Amino acid sequence: MSEEDVLIVRDSNGAILKEGDSVTVIKDLKVRGSSGIIKRGTMVKHIRLTDTVDEIEGKVDKSVMVLRTELLKKA
Numbered sequence: 001m002s003e004e005d006v007l008i009v010r011d012s013n014g015a016i017l018k019e020g021d022s023v024t025v026i027k028d029l030k031v032r033g034s035s036g037i038i039k040r041g042t043m044v045k046h047i048r049l050t051d052t053v054d055e056i057e058g059k060v061d062k063s064v065m066v067l068r069t070e071l072l073k074k075a
Helices: none
Strands: 023-025 055-061 063-068 072-074
Touching: none
Parallel strands: none
Antiparallel strands: 023 072, 055 063
């Protein structure tokens, strides 16, 4: 993998996110396929980066979810 292949993932404030970082949700989010809501301020620990710059994976309430980086800030 060359330097050009590395994705730089940024949160809503422009901070660079890396594997294993913790982030906080900045807006209440509706969960697709469920009646649940992820509340503002919810901490998502040990994130994983995806192949897409705008998305990360993280465990929220014992479920792995894909979240948009524009709705997160680094903790």
